[in-house]
Structures are given as C-alpha cells and as structure tokens.
Amino acid sequence: MQAKETLFADLVQGRAQQFQVPLYQRTYSWTDKHLKQLWRDILEQAELLEAAEEKASTHFLGSVVLAPSPQNEATFPRWLVVDGQQRLTTLSLALAAIRDHVAASNPDEAERINEEYLINKRKGGNDYLRLLPTQADRPQFAAHIRGSLTDHAICSGIATAYAFFRTKLVEADDPAAPQNVFLIEQAITSRLTLVSVTAERSDNVHRIFESLNNTGLKLSQADLLRNYLFMRLPTRGEHIYETYWLPLQDSLSNDELEQLMWLQLVLDGDDRVRRQDLYAAQQRRFEEGTTGEAEIEAYIRQLHRRGAHFRRLLHPEEEPDQAVRTALHRLDAWQAVVTYPALMLLFDRREQGELDSAETARALAYIESFLVRRMICRIPTNNLNRIFQSVPGQLPLDVPVTDGLHRLLSSENRFWPDDVELREKIRTAPFYQYGRWQQRKLVLQRLEESYGHPEPVDFAAAQLTIEHVMPQSPEDAWLRALAEDAGQEETAEQLHAQYQHTLGNLTLTAVNAELSNHPFGRKQDLLRGSHLEMNRRIAATERWGVREILARADELADHAIALWPAPLRGVGRAERSRDWQLAHQALAALRHGMWTSYGDLAAFLGSGAQAVGNHLANTPRVVNAYRVLTSDGRISEGFRWSTPQEAGSDDVRARLAADGVRFTATGAADPAQRLTAEDLAALLAGSDDDRADGEDTAEDAAVGTSPGQETRAERFFRQLSADDSPVTVEAVRSLFAHWEALGGWIGHGSGHVTTSAYLMLGESGGPGRGIWPMTLYPGGGRGGTAEVVFQYLAAREPFTDRALRAQLLSRLNTLDGVDLPEGKLELRPNIRLSLLEKERNRELLSETLTWFRNCWVNQGSS
Structure with a gap:
C-alpha cells in the first residue's frame, strides 16, 4: 500500500484512465450543506491565488482509496474508488459546470477542461468517462459530462449538485466584483489536497477504509494552541496560567476562546487566515523568530486584555458607555458576527486613547449603516467576511480612526449604497424577501424610533411582528382599489405582486392576526389605536393603494437617510448591476421542468416586466433566459436568441419540452410548473433560509x-x-x-x-x-x-x-x-x-x- 498527498489535477490528469465506483457503494449523497462548505473553501483558495499568496496553506479535502480494477489494462489503467467517490464526483461536476459556464464565450477553454479532467477523448461507451460512478448514478452523471441533458431525470443528487455550481458561478461572475472563473478552476484542481492511498491487489482495501474513517474526537484549534503555548513555558507556565489563562478560560467557552485567538491573528495583520488554520498560523509566527517565554507571556497577556473587549461583543450589557452599549445591542440583534474584526479594532484603539466613546459610537453607526443599507438594497453578503477581516490591515493611517473607517467602507467594491440608491430601493425592492427576519424587524423598529414619539414603545417587551398593510392574499376589495392605480397593460394582480413586499407596505403591529386580510377600513380602526407613530400615520390615510405605498416609502426613505449615514463621495466607487445579477442567479437556479414569467421575475427584483424583457433580449449568455414566459405561460412574441450559439435550434418550445416543461392542450406551459416571485426568493435562499417574519x-x-x-x-x-x-x-x-x-x-x-x-x-x-x-x-x-x-x-x-x-x-x-x-x-x-x-x-x-x-x-x- 502506498499513501501520498496529491492534488485533483495530479490524480486525474495525464494519459487516458478511469476511476470506477464499485456497484456496491452508496449513490451520490452530498447535500446542500456539503456543497456550500466546499464552495466556501474553493472561493477562499481562489482569493489566495488572486492575491498571489501561493505559500498560504492549501485546503485538505480528505482521502481517496484506490485499488486496481479487475478490468485493468496496461494501456488503459482502471482504478476502483474504495473511498472518496463523493469528493471525486463533486469536483468533476464542479468542473463540468465551469466548462459549461465558459462554453459560449471561450469554447477552447471549455474543451480543455473537458479533455484534461472529465473525458477520455479517444474512448467510446463508458470508457469515455474519466470517472465512472455506480450504476444508479451513471446515467445522470454521463448526461452532465456528455452535455446531453435532455434525457436526464431530475430526481438525483447529481443534477442538484451540478445546478448548485451553475448557480454559484453566475453569482461569482458578478460584473461589479467579478471573480476569475479560471482561478476557481485552478483552486479546485491545484489547491484542494487529497491523500491518495493506492492498494495492491493483495491488500485488504476495506480494512484500509475502516482505519481511515475510524477517527476519535478531534482536539479543537484552541486546545492545540493552548497545549503548544504552555509546553513552551517551562518556568513561568503556572503563574501565567493562574493569572491570565484561567480567568480568560472561565469567561469564554472553548469555541469563543478559539474565535478570540483567530481575531487576535487578524488584528495583528493576518487578514487571510482561516479559523481552521489558527493553530498552524500562530505556531508558524512563533517559530519564524526567536520566541522565548517572554514573547509567549506577552501573547497570552494580550489575549487576556482583548478577552474583555470580546466579551462586550458577546454581552453588550457589560459595556459601560450608554451610546456604545446601545449600538452594540443593535449589532448583536442584527447577528453581525462578521463585523467582529472591526469592532475589536475600535475597542483596542479606544483603550489606547486614539478615540473616545463618542467617536466609537459614531464608528459603530457607520458599521450599522453599512450593513442596513446593503440589506435594504439587496446586496449579497458573500463578501462581508473579506471586507471586515481586511479592516485592521487597511485602515488609513493619515486620519482619525472613525474617519478612516468611514473612508475605508466607502471605497471601491465595498458597495455601501448612497442616498439615491437607498431611496430607489425603498420604493421598489421587495424588502420582505431579503435578509433575516430579525434584520427586517430591526429596520422597522429603528424607523419607528426615528419619529421621536413622546411615549416610545418598549420593543423588548412588545410582541411586535411585521404586517403587510395591503395583505399578501388580497380579497376583491383590495384588487378593485389596485385596479384604480393600474396603467396601460397593467393589472391589479401585477401591481399587487410588485408592491406587496416593499417597505412602504410594511409596518409593525401586535395585532397581526386581527388585521389579517381585512379591508383597509377595518385595518384603519385597529391601527388608529396603535402606540406606534407609523401606524397612526397609516390610519390617517383615506385609502391604500400604489400611490399611498410609494408616498409612505418616500417618507420612510427620508427617515432612513437621516438614521443611517451615507458613504463618502468620490472614494472610487464602482458602478453595479446587482439587480440584474440577482435575476441571472435566480434563472441559473431553475430546476428541470420549471419556468417563470416576466412579471414574477420583475416582482422578485422590484423592477418592471418590460424592463426584464428588454434586459433578457439584449444580454447574451443568460442561463435559462428562454424559460421566462408570459404570465399565461406562452413564449413572448418578441423573444429572440441573443446569440446563435445559445439557440442551437430556433424552436424554443422544443427546448422547453426537453427541459421538462409540460404544455397544456391550449399550448401554454403548465401553470403547476411556474415559479412565483416568492418561489424564486426561496430558491436562492436555500434550505437554511429564515422564514419570513409573521x-x-x-x-x-x-x-x-x-x-x-x-x-x-x-x-x-x-x-x-x-x-x-x-x-x-x-x-x-x-x-x-x-x-x-x-x-x-x-x-x-x-x-x-x-x-x-x-x-x-x-x-x-x-x-x-x-x-x-x-x-x-x-x-x-x-x-x-x-x-x-x-x-x-x-x-x-x-x-x-x-x-x-x-x-x-x-x-x-x-x-x-x-x-x-x-x-x-x-x-x-x-x-x-x-x-x-x-x-x-x-x-x-x-x-x-x-x-x-x-x-x-x-x-x-x-
């Protein structure tokens, strides 16, 4: 038996060969949870490549146990995959998704990926596939590798994993902050390490498999680092343990202590370190120079000092200054763990006298505004970790700390929305469908507080939830009122879909169930008795339709602009196309047999159906653009393929049928297969989405x-x-x-x-x-x-x-x-x-x- 560390590229590249999954193995079973974690690891490695940090640690993916196949040939090696088929299958599907993602714009690169990793070009039948899954998965996998997706069933983890990577690649291809797809390929093939165990014919490969997978309880990164530190304190260890370490350990859980150790590395300038690499990174720091007991003691004392700061993030009530304490409570309610590097930096600088509590509170207001404005404007959160982890190393040195943070968060590719964008999104974006429910509730709570009511509500005690003034399931009276606001080629139903989830139609109430779907007149009576100023203002309105929703949105926008500070101008902000990027992601996520309408996609975006149609008609290479139909399930008369390569065939209906879309006797797409705006939002949110408040x-x-x-x-x-x-x-x-x-x-x-x-x-x-x-x-x-x-x-x-x-x-x-x-x-x-x-x-x-x-x-x- 031979065991060695290898890379996916080294394992599968080279001469024609095949990795066969034995028939007795389970079918492909990675879930959304596994795929998301792998994708995070891939992007992390791609970022390291982009930053030219080749010496940074690679990511260990696991083991692959191989044995010679009974069908082995001297000119065509075949290997049985005894362990590791899930990893190999997933990486192959990710590369197939990259191949298909670049096929239209860069066919040569698509062909290269295919030939290097996925196929044996000169072989036929099953030998054409470089990886041959178990029989149950084989047709699904072969369809994705060969590109013949017309006959593949959708009920498989294979199809789900492939669709996951197609969607994530569209997300990564954001024109505002594009990630190089070929760096993602390189991360998969050369930055994910494997241990390849190759057995001889006489070896008991199942015993090998058992040994590799029968592991005990792992020590945490904090455990490893603690053991390392105190092994290097032969004379001062007991004193330092009792004076600094034990109080620190008693005040934080093991997980919190590990997080603090990671934050200390970030604060000391290592803005690329991963938490799972904490032990190796800190050990490397200590061993690069001459480190004695004095240096180890200094590190532990610093950790002890910063532990008091960290506890204030976890328990804001321990912060003595009221303004800072209030700001911390709001960030805690927002679940803004991602901001911890910046918050720790502020507490560090305040203790050193570089800013006072008033300036700290102002800095926290910038951070809150950055999060809230991005959430209202539906900017994805996938780069927040990188933004805040880089704050300690990128904070400008030529201005005071708070002003420097304001400038840094305002800079290019941070995407802090300005007042114009904030106002527009409050008018048009479906606020109720983005962010976590507690974040949506906090935004409305802050807006209510901004009215300065003389008897403010005790939000901690009040059982308040989010209410749609115009209900989600409107009765005829509501639709008649909306019809009064409809323009040419608009229906009451379209206006309802477009405005029901916007901020102008939402409020807080403790009588949500009583309000329910009642006509506006009945809601007025209930809202008039509310202790919330925003509800009294709604009750004072004579009717409730599109005009009133937009007027209230403008009023709330005035309050939001006053509440949450704007970014600085002229710091080099990039133009963005975030809304269309969301549309591309939603379409890429469509599963086999599903279609949506121009109106549904527009309601999901907070746009108009005509604008959606124009964008799709004029934007090449939008995945699944042809699956956007009219509201009655028909192909738009104005639909055109944007490029000949996309079309392949001019018969759109045939392409839809091949994708599993059924048609009724009247020629319309089956309405049971239609995805609404709510479905699109849920599809992008994934299985870990919070339920809507209410x-x-x-x-x-x-x-x-x-x-x-x-x-x-x-x-x-x-x-x-x-x-x-x-x-x-x-x-x-x-x-x-x-x-x-x-x-x-x-x-x-x-x-x-x-x-x-x-x-x-x-x-x-x-x-x-x-x-x-x-x-x-x-x-x-x-x-x-x-x-x-x-x-x-x-x-x-x-x-x-x-x-x-x-x-x-x-x-x-x-x-x-x-x-x-x-x-x-x-x-x-x-x-x-x-x-x-x-x-x-x-x-x-x-x-x-x-x-x-x-x-x-x-x-x-x-």
Missing part, C-alpha cells in the same frame, strides 16, 4: 399559552372553520389524531398572521430536535393549505437523501387533485386542505404520513 418556526410551536386564554389549537381550528367546510375541518382533526397515534405531536404557531399547525416528530423545546413533513395554515379567506416543507427536509436526516424527498412527492401526487412538479423539491409547495373532503385522499395522505414516520424512525433516529 410565520412561525416549528421550534416555536411547542410554546404554550397562559391559563384562561384561547389555546393555539383552539385558535387554529377557529380560523380554519372561518372559510373551510365542516367536512374539511373534521378531516384535519382526523389527520391530527392519526399523526398522534403514530407517535407524533401537533405543534401550533403563535399566529403572527394566522396560526399554524406542525406535524412534529421527536422532542420539543429546541431547534434541530424534531422533524416535520408539513405545516398546515388556515386560509384567511382562501381556504386552508398544507405546506410541504421539502426545502427544510433537505437539511434533516434521513431526508437529506433527495430520493426520499422525491418519494414523498410521488406519494403526495397520488392524491386526486395534487400534481406537484419535481422542480418543487427545492421549495415549499402547498396543497389545498379541501382535497381531504375525499375519503380516498384522506387514506392516501395517512399512508404517506405513516411512511414518513417509518423512514424517520428506521433511518433518522436512534
């Missing part, structure tokens, strides 16, 4: 109610009975009884908009302790629905296996009236509860829930 989480569902109050279960059935038939209500009660007989329990949400019911398995009382297949909602005038939470199941065992989620979808589709397309496996589709009026549907759903419970018990729990 919706409950399953982890909150076990919270009880006070004695004497209407219980959540009573409230759920009261609201369900309001617009569903008694037969439907009784069917839901029977469904709950069946679920409880299976050993499950029903959790009810707190009812921010309406209440909800979760079909839960497992323990209550904490995140991650249970699993649920669907959430039931009363209809609020439109009939109750059951939301099937495929998006959340994708992160919960055993349903991280996409085949299991597909089986759940297939079982649900046996219900009469249910036809969920497979593209919805990434989302949270709804089915009508009224379908349960049919006895056969009740039986089929009960059987499906029994199957779900058995899957979880047998595979996902102990």
Whole structure:
C-alpha cells in the first residue's frame, strides 16, 4: 500500500484512465450543506491565488482509496474508488459546470477542461468517462459530462449538485466584483489536497477504509494552541496560567476562546487566515523568530486584555458607555458576527486613547449603516467576511480612526449604497424577501424610533411582528382599489405582486392576526389605536393603494437617510448591476421542468416586466433566459436568441419540452410548473433560509399559552372553520389524531398572521430536535393549505437523501387533485386542505404520513 498527498489535477490528469465506483457503494449523497462548505473553501483558495499568496496553506479535502480494477489494462489503467467517490464526483461536476459556464464565450477553454479532467477523448461507451460512478448514478452523471441533458431525470443528487455550481458561478461572475472563473478552476484542481492511498491487489482495501474513517474526537484549534503555548513555558507556565489563562478560560467557552485567538491573528495583520488554520498560523509566527517565554507571556497577556473587549461583543450589557452599549445591542440583534474584526479594532484603539466613546459610537453607526443599507438594497453578503477581516490591515493611517473607517467602507467594491440608491430601493425592492427576519424587524423598529414619539414603545417587551398593510392574499376589495392605480397593460394582480413586499407596505403591529386580510377600513380602526407613530400615520390615510405605498416609502426613505449615514463621495466607487445579477442567479437556479414569467421575475427584483424583457433580449449568455414566459405561460412574441450559439435550434418550445416543461392542450406551459416571485426568493435562499417574519418556526410551536386564554389549537381550528367546510375541518382533526397515534405531536404557531399547525416528530423545546413533513395554515379567506416543507427536509436526516424527498412527492401526487412538479423539491409547495373532503385522499395522505414516520424512525433516529 502506498499513501501520498496529491492534488485533483495530479490524480486525474495525464494519459487516458478511469476511476470506477464499485456497484456496491452508496449513490451520490452530498447535500446542500456539503456543497456550500466546499464552495466556501474553493472561493477562499481562489482569493489566495488572486492575491498571489501561493505559500498560504492549501485546503485538505480528505482521502481517496484506490485499488486496481479487475478490468485493468496496461494501456488503459482502471482504478476502483474504495473511498472518496463523493469528493471525486463533486469536483468533476464542479468542473463540468465551469466548462459549461465558459462554453459560449471561450469554447477552447471549455474543451480543455473537458479533455484534461472529465473525458477520455479517444474512448467510446463508458470508457469515455474519466470517472465512472455506480450504476444508479451513471446515467445522470454521463448526461452532465456528455452535455446531453435532455434525457436526464431530475430526481438525483447529481443534477442538484451540478445546478448548485451553475448557480454559484453566475453569482461569482458578478460584473461589479467579478471573480476569475479560471482561478476557481485552478483552486479546485491545484489547491484542494487529497491523500491518495493506492492498494495492491493483495491488500485488504476495506480494512484500509475502516482505519481511515475510524477517527476519535478531534482536539479543537484552541486546545492545540493552548497545549503548544504552555509546553513552551517551562518556568513561568503556572503563574501565567493562574493569572491570565484561567480567568480568560472561565469567561469564554472553548469555541469563543478559539474565535478570540483567530481575531487576535487578524488584528495583528493576518487578514487571510482561516479559523481552521489558527493553530498552524500562530505556531508558524512563533517559530519564524526567536520566541522565548517572554514573547509567549506577552501573547497570552494580550489575549487576556482583548478577552474583555470580546466579551462586550458577546454581552453588550457589560459595556459601560450608554451610546456604545446601545449600538452594540443593535449589532448583536442584527447577528453581525462578521463585523467582529472591526469592532475589536475600535475597542483596542479606544483603550489606547486614539478615540473616545463618542467617536466609537459614531464608528459603530457607520458599521450599522453599512450593513442596513446593503440589506435594504439587496446586496449579497458573500463578501462581508473579506471586507471586515481586511479592516485592521487597511485602515488609513493619515486620519482619525472613525474617519478612516468611514473612508475605508466607502471605497471601491465595498458597495455601501448612497442616498439615491437607498431611496430607489425603498420604493421598489421587495424588502420582505431579503435578509433575516430579525434584520427586517430591526429596520422597522429603528424607523419607528426615528419619529421621536413622546411615549416610545418598549420593543423588548412588545410582541411586535411585521404586517403587510395591503395583505399578501388580497380579497376583491383590495384588487378593485389596485385596479384604480393600474396603467396601460397593467393589472391589479401585477401591481399587487410588485408592491406587496416593499417597505412602504410594511409596518409593525401586535395585532397581526386581527388585521389579517381585512379591508383597509377595518385595518384603519385597529391601527388608529396603535402606540406606534407609523401606524397612526397609516390610519390617517383615506385609502391604500400604489400611490399611498410609494408616498409612505418616500417618507420612510427620508427617515432612513437621516438614521443611517451615507458613504463618502468620490472614494472610487464602482458602478453595479446587482439587480440584474440577482435575476441571472435566480434563472441559473431553475430546476428541470420549471419556468417563470416576466412579471414574477420583475416582482422578485422590484423592477418592471418590460424592463426584464428588454434586459433578457439584449444580454447574451443568460442561463435559462428562454424559460421566462408570459404570465399565461406562452413564449413572448418578441423573444429572440441573443446569440446563435445559445439557440442551437430556433424552436424554443422544443427546448422547453426537453427541459421538462409540460404544455397544456391550449399550448401554454403548465401553470403547476411556474415559479412565483416568492418561489424564486426561496430558491436562492436555500434550505437554511429564515422564514419570513409573521410565520412561525416549528421550534416555536411547542410554546404554550397562559391559563384562561384561547389555546393555539383552539385558535387554529377557529380560523380554519372561518372559510373551510365542516367536512374539511373534521378531516384535519382526523389527520391530527392519526399523526398522534403514530407517535407524533401537533405543534401550533403563535399566529403572527394566522396560526399554524406542525406535524412534529421527536422532542420539543429546541431547534434541530424534531422533524416535520408539513405545516398546515388556515386560509384567511382562501381556504386552508398544507405546506410541504421539502426545502427544510433537505437539511434533516434521513431526508437529506433527495430520493426520499422525491418519494414523498410521488406519494403526495397520488392524491386526486395534487400534481406537484419535481422542480418543487427545492421549495415549499402547498396543497389545498379541501382535497381531504375525499375519503380516498384522506387514506392516501395517512399512508404517506405513516411512511414518513417509518423512514424517520428506521433511518433518522436512534
């Protein structure tokens, strides 16, 4: 047996060869969680290449165990992949995605990638593939490598991983801050290290596999560094441990201590160090020079001093200055961990006397503004780590600290929106669909505070949630009012989609459920009694339509501009095309069989349908542009392929059909396969997306109610009975009884908009302790629905296996009236509860829930 460190390029490049995954191995099973972590590692290595830091540590990806295949030939080596097939398959799919990403603009490079890493050019049949997966995955993988995607099924992890990388490459190709796609390729092939274990025919490869994977509990980076430090303190160790280390260790958890050690490296100028490389980086620093006990002691004393600063970030109430404390509380509520390097720098400089508390509070206001304005303007957060980690090393030295931070954050490629952009986005962007729910709530809270009400609300005690003034499910009265504002070729439904989630239509209230979908007149009465100034102003408005929403947006923009300082002008800001980049990312993320409309894409962007059409018509190489159709599912009369290479064939309908889009007898695309603006937002957010504020989480569902109050279960059935038939209500009660007989329990949400019911398995009382297949909602005038939470199941065992989620979808589709397309496996589709009026549907759903419970018990729990 031979073991050596290698790179993906060294492993697969060279003469024709093949890596075969044995038939007995499991199918490809990497989930979104694994892919996201790998992508972060790839981008990190690409950034190191861009910065010409070749000496920086590479990323260790894991091991690959190979053995000669029984089909081995002297002129065509074949290897069995005993361990490592998931890594090899994923890297191959990432390279296939890069190949396809550059194919139209750089076909020679696409061909090079294909021949170097993916295919054996002069071989035929299965030998054409350099990696040959197990039989179950082979057709999927071959379709992506050969480029013949027309006949591939979508129910596979292979297709999901390929689509993930296509979407991320579009995101990385942002014209405002483009990342070199060939550096990403180089990072994959030459910066991700593997340990290749090559066995002889006589070796027991399974014993090797067992030894490699049977590892014990790893020491943390903090453990390793602590051991290293005190081994180098033979005479002063006990004193330093008791005086500095023990108090530090008692005040921070091990994870927090590790984070502090990493921050110390960043503050000392190492702005590229990764937390997982903390031990190696600090060890290298100590061993580069002459380091004795005095230097080790100085390091620990510095760590102890900065530990007090770090605790204030974790516990803002320990900060003595009120203005600084208030600012820290807001950043803590924002969950702004990414800003810690800059915050630690400010506390360090304040302790050294370079700025006082008033200047510190002003600097914190710049940081808050930077985060809030970017969030309102929907600027992706993927570069925030790099921005704030670079602050200690890039802060200007020729101006005071606070002014230097203002200048640095205003500089080119930091993308701090100015007043003009902020005002425009407050008017047009769907604020409710971006950022975390607590961030959205904090923005509205700050706006309310800015009115300076003489009796301000105690936000810590108030149970406030976000309310849509014009509701998300408007009744006819709302649509008639919107029709009054419609221009030529506009409908009330289009205006509703465009403005429902904008900031001008949102407020805070403690009576969200009472407001619900009532007409504006009824909402006025409730809002008039509110303690919030913004609600009283809404109540004083005679009607509520597009004009009023835009007028309120302008008013809120005035307050936002006063609240959150603007960047400096003339520091070298780059022009951006962020909104169109979001459109490109959304289209690249479309799954097989899915389509969207110009209006849906426009509502997602906060743009207009005509502008979307013009952009797609005039922008070459937008992935899946032909899958944007009119609202009735037809190909736009003005659609043209932007380049001959994109077309291949002029028959758009044939291309759509090949992509799995079904057509009705009238020639329109199947509306069941259409993705709305909300679907597009969820698709980009991924499985770790926060639910919108106003919706409950399953982890909150076990919270009880006070004695004497209407219980959540009573409230759920009261609201369900309001617009569903008694037969439907009784069917839901029977469904709950069946679920409880299976050993499950029903959790009810707190009812921010309406209440909800979760079909839960497992323990209550904490995140991650249970699993649920669907959430039931009363209809609020439109009939109750059951939301099937495929998006959340994708992160919960055993349903991280996409085949299991597909089986759940297939079982649900046996219900009469249910036809969920497979593209919805990434989302949270709804089915009508009224379908349960049919006895056969009740039986089929009960059987499906029994199957779900058995899957979880047998595979996902102990």
